[in-house]
Amino acid sequence: MRDDNGIEVEGLVREFKKGPRAVDGIDLVVAPGEIYGFLGPNGAGKSTTVHMLTTLLPPTEGTARVAGHDIVREGPAVRDAIGVALQEAALDQYLTAREHMRLQAGMHGIPKAEGLRRGDELIARVGLGDAADRKVGGYSGGMRRRLDLALALVHSPRILFLDEPTTGLDVQSRTALWDEVARLANDEGVTVFLTTQYLEEADSLADRVGIIDTGKIVAEGTPDSLKAEIGRPTVEAAPLEEGDMERMGAVLRRFGSPQRAERNHLAVRLDEGSAELADVVRALDADGISVQDLEIHAPTLDDVFLVKTGRRLEGAEKEAEEVEGETGELEAVPA
Amino acid sequence: MSVAAATLRAGLGGVNVGTLTQVGYLARRSITRTVRQPILIIPSLVFPLFLLAVNSSGLEAATLLPGFPTDSYLTFALGLTFMQGALFATMGAGQSIAGDIQHGFFNRLQLTPLRGPALIAGQLAGVTLQGLIQGVAYLIIALAFGAHLEAGPAGVPVLFALSALVGVAFGSLGLAIGLRTGNGEAVQGVFPLMFVLLFLSSGALPRDLIENDWFQFVATINPVSYLIEGFRSLFVTGWDGEALALAFGVALGVLAFGMWAATAALRGRMERT
Numbered sequence: 001m002r003d004d005n006g007i008e009v010e011g012l013v014r015e016f017k018k019g020p021r022a023v024d025g026i027d028l029v030v031a032p033g034e035i036y037g038f039l040g041p042n043g044a045g046k047s048t049t050v051h052m053l054t055t056l057l058p059p060t061e062g063t064a065r066v067a068g069h070d071i072v073r074e075g076p077a078v079r080d081a082i083g084v085a086l087q088e089a090a091l092d093q094y095l096t097a098r099e100h101m102r103l104q105a106g107m108h109g110i111p112k113a114e115g116l117r118r119g120d121e122l123i124a125r126v127g128l129g130d131a132a133d134r135k136v137g138g139y140s141g142g143m144r145r146r147l148d149l150a151l152a153l154v155h156s157p158r159i160l161f162l163d164e165p166t167t168g169l170d171v172q173s174r175t176a177l178w179d180e181v182a183r184l185a186n187d188e189g190v191t192v193f194l195t196t197q198y199l200e201e202a203d204s205l206a207d208r209v210g211i212i213d214t215g216k217i218v219a220e221g222t223p224d225s226l227k228a229e230i231g232r233p234t235v236e237a238a239p240l241e242e243g244d245m246e247r248m249g250a251v252l253r254r255f256g257s258p259q260r261a262e263r264n265h266l267a268v269r270l271d272e273g274s275a276e277l278a279d280v281v282r283a284l285d286a287d288g289i290s291v292q293d294l295e296i297h298a299p300t301l302d303d304v305f306l307v308k309t310g311r312r313l314e315g316a317e318k319e320a321e322e323v324e325g326e327t328g329e330l331e332a333v334p335a
Numbered sequence: 336m337s338v339a340a341a342t343l344r345a346g347l348g349g350v351n352v353g354t355l356t357q358v359g360y361l362a363r364r365s366i367t368r369t370v371r372q373p374i375l376i377i378p379s380l381v382f383p384l385f386l387l388a389v390n391s392s393g394l395e396a397a398t399l400l401p402g403f404p405t406d407s408y409l410t411f412a413l414g415l416t417f418m419q420g421a422l423f424a425t426m427g428a429g430q431s432i433a434g435d436i437q438h439g440f441f442n443r444l445q446l447t448p449l450r451g452p453a454l455i456a457g458q459l460a461g462v463t464l465q466g467l468i469q470g471v472a473y474l475i476i477a478l479a480f481g482a483h484l485e486a487g488p489a490g491v492p493v494l495f496a497l498s499a500l501v502g503v504a505f506g507s508l509g510l511a512i513g514l515r516t517g518n519g520e521a522v523q524g525v526f527p528l529m530f531v532l533l534f535l536s537s538g539a540l541p542r543d544l545i546e547n548d549w550f551q552f553v554a555t556i557n558p559v560s561y562l563i564e565g566f567r568s569l570f571v572t573g574w575d576g577e578a579l580a581l582a583f584g585v586a587l588g589v590l591a592f593g594m595w596a597a598t599a600a601l602r603g604r605m606e607r608t
Contacts, residue, residue, distance in 0.1 A: 055608045056442055076448060076606035084446050090439030097363065106360035107447035135371070151443070162383045 004068055005032035005158040005191045006083075007053065010269065011062035014048050023046040024215035025062065030193055030208075032078060035185050037206025037223075038195040039301065041313055045086055045215040046195035050163045054084045067159055083157030087164050089148035093137030097128050097147050098137065107156040115154070122150040126180065142173030149180065159191040160184065164270050166201060178205050199301045199313060211305055218308040223301060230299040230307055233274050236267040240290035251283050261308060265293065354453045368431070368460020369461035376465055380472050383416040387477070390415070390539070400544055403572045410482045413473065414567030415538035417498055418559060419468040424462045424502040424527045429509030429522035432458055436517035436604070451601045455594065459506050466502025470495050485573040492577070494569050501562055505529075507593025514600035536560040551558045561585045564592030 006031040015025040023045040030036040040046050051057035053066055055075040064071045067081035091100060101119025110118065123132045126146035136144065145165060145320050152160060161182065166174040182205065184190040196202050203208045203223045211219040211226075219226055235255070239248045245266065252258075252268045261267035277296055283293055297303070304312040311333045369375065373512050391409035398406050435441040444454065474484070474494065484490055513522050537545070537555045537560040545551040554560050565582020568575035 054443060055445065057606055058608050072608045079446055079607075080447070082446075086439055086442060088439050090443045092364065092368065092440055094368045099364075099367065103360050103364055104443075104447070107444065107449060109356070109448065234362060 005189070006030055006034075006068075007036075007064070007066050007159065007191065007193060009062070009064040010054070012049065012052060012059050012064055013061035015060045016044075021215050022062075023052070025218050026212070026215070028210055028217060028220065030191060032191055033185060033189045034207045035064075035181065035194060035205055037202035037209040038193065038212060039197070039199070039202040039209050039305075039313070040195075040212035041197055041311075044161055044212045045196075046212060047163055049212070050084075050086070050161050050193070050195055054082060054161050055079055076090055081157060082159045082161060083152035085145075085148045085152045085156070085163065085165055087167070089141075089144040091136045091139075091144055093145060096133050097123050097150075098132045100147065100151055104151045104154045110155065118154060122153055123147075126150045127176065137170040140173075142169050142176075145169060145173065145177060146180075146329065149177065150315045153167075153184075157190065159193065160245045162192065162194045164195055164197065166196070166198065174201075181205060185249060197313070203301055209301065210307060211301070213305070213311075219304055226301060226304045228305045229297040230269075232256070232271070233299065234267050234268050234269050234297045234303070235277060235280055235299060236261050236265050236293075236295050237280075237284070237291055238265045238293040240292040244289050247287060248284065248289050251287055251289065252280070254283065255280050260310070260312075354450045357450055357453035358456045358460075361453060362460030365458055365461030366430070366464050369427075369464055375427055376566060379420055379427070379465065379469055382423075383419035383469075384476060386419065387412055387416045387473075389402065394539065397540065402507060402541070402544060404541060405483075407481065407483060409477065409480060410570050411466075411537075411567065413477050413482055413570050414563040414565075415533070416473050416477070417470065417494075417566045418501070418533060418536075418538065418563050420466065420473065420498070420532065421501040421505045421528070421562075423469075424466055425509035425512075425529060426503040426522060426526050427509065428458060428462045428506035429511075429513035429525070430511035430519045431461070432510055433519040433522050436513070436520065441604070445605060445607050451598065451605065455507070455510060455597050455601065458510055459503050462502055462506035462509075463499050464501045466506075468493060469502075470498035483572065484570055486569040487573075490569045490574075494566065497565055497569075497579075497582055498587065500583065500590065504586045504590035504593055507590055507597050511593060511596035512602045513603050517604065532557060532559045536563055538563050541604060557601055558585045558589065 009026060009028045011067050012023055013021060013027050015021050026049065028036075038046050038049065048057065052059045053071060054065055055071050055078050058072060066078045069077040069081065071078055095103070098119060102115060103122060105115025105119055106112070122130070123129055126149060128143060128146060128150070129145060131139065136147065139147070149162070149165065165181075166177055169177070170292070181192055181194070185192050194201075194206065206223065208220065208222050209226060210217050219292070221229075235252070237248060237252065239245055240247070242264070252266055256268035256270045259267040259269050274296060302313050305311070387409070392414045394412075395408045397403060398408050398411070432441070434446075474491070478484065484494075486493065509522060512525055513519075516522065535550070536557045537554045542551060542554050542560065545554060561581045562585055564578050568578035572578065
């Protein structure tokens with residue numbers, strides 16, 4: 001690999017004692033200047049991957065090069081090239097933002113005057129100018145995240161790793177952080193490796209998305225190409241009378257292939273696209289089935305995750321009550 | 336990349352940050368944290384002084400024992416007070432690093448060109464300051480209540496030097512425990528064990544006046560006895576070269592062991608490649 005700002009991963013594995021493989025042989029390539037979204041549920045292996053790529057955790061197997069440097073043999077060179085904001089904003093509640101900056105710059109060997117100037121510039125850029133001399137213990141979650149990002153940038157890294165940077169943030173803070181990440185990639189050419197469990201974040205921010213589940217990458221591509229793989233929209237409906245589930249299933253199957261659905265709902269992916277929705281409604285009406293709920297869904301990254309893993313990404317721990325049999329039959333699970 | 340960022344990167348080429356520079360930054364952080372957490376210093380000031388008050392009033396009659404080296408139990412008991420302060424330093428240093436590990440700050444430092452010795456030395460700076468603040472407070476309060484410093488004003492810097500050295504030595508032990516466990520509660524769990532060492536020493540009576548054979552034996556092999564006796568010699572005897580040499584020697588020994596243990600624990604904790 002060239003000495004550039006990209007990331008190349010081959011067969012990366014991390015096993016923990018007495019545990020399953022947290023990361024189970026992943027391969028990926030992130031191009032210089034790209035924003036790569038690593039999407040997956042809790043426990044999928046996102047953070048373990050970040051810890052390995054940032055040299056904090058040696059891999060059990062496999063290789064990876066970050067900014068042209070091997071993560072095992074050239075740890076210091078990798079760390080010099082990267083900025084990292086890990087899952088929890090690791091700040092000292094007794095220090096101010098300016099003191100954090102001074103410490104971070106000093107540890108990176110930036111001369112004092114330059115460190116102070118750079119620190120003030122970054123504090124202002126993330127909108128913490130007014131709070132620069134306040135102890136971090138009094139900061140909100142959004143302020144902590146913004147300071148964490150600023151600290152990751154103090155030595156002007158070429159590659160930025162952000163591990164779930166917006167988890168727990170309000171919409172305003174989340175949007176502000178997205179804007180700054182996009183600006184870094186677009187204006188400064190920083191490569192961004194971003195883990196998230198938010199579909200919207202991956203969809204709107206990432207140039208390409210890798211979907212990880214139980215340590216394996218199950219899909220990869222641009223958000224649009226991944227959704228295009230799923231293609232057609234899904235119609236999801238619930239009968240007013242629970243006893244009509246079977247008849248509703250028979251009607252819906254005439255229009256497309258069965259899909260997983262929410263509790264007491266049935267779903268099919270429409271063979272002919274959204275133009276068929278009116279026909280679906282007419283057919284249900286003709287069979288005398290009263291409808292309690294009917295929705296049409298454009299494909300989302302959640303649908304991609306569902307197709308690839310058989311589970312929904314958000315709220316995956318709440319098992320879908322409606323399951324699809326291997327024969328493609330719609331099976332209603334009682335409430 | 337912006338021009339400013341490119342310039343900064345060019346200036347950083349081949350970063351090789353000196354250990355002393357890093358010690359300076361980490362020491363500054365450690366001292367700032369200590370100063371901004373008076374609640375951590377207050378127990379280490381109040382508890383030893385409270386015990387000093389209780390002991391000096393309740394055990395004053397011990398001074399009547401033939402061979403007791405002074406007629407003021409307050410003066411005699413001050414060695415124990417200084418030693419107790421050092422044990423609080425153990426807990427402070429250990430909990431500080433354990434908190435850094437638990438809250439991810441340790442990872443932040445690992446992602447910089449951090450050098451292990453710089454982390455250990457920097458972390459101990461706050462403990463040293465705490466030890467000095469405690470030492471000054473113990474001395475002023477004890478003198479105000481009638482204690483006597485037989486070594487005179489020249490003994491004050493020696494007293495503070497020993498106090499700082501013992502604080503750093505036991506602080507390094509706390510650091511080792513904190514690095515090994517990464518858990519503040521585990522560090523606290525070790526604290527009672529340290530107090531056992533304190534009470535099985537010559538803290539309450541001179542070793543030659545302890546009549547119980549096993550207690551006298553344990554107090555004799557307990558290194559804490561020699562540290563207490565070093566402090567005590569400055570208050571009671573004046574200039575006792577042997578007691579001071581033993582105290583500084585034991586403190587240096589504890590420091591050497593603590594640094595070795597902390598370095599080994601740090602090596603295990605820093606998994607970075």
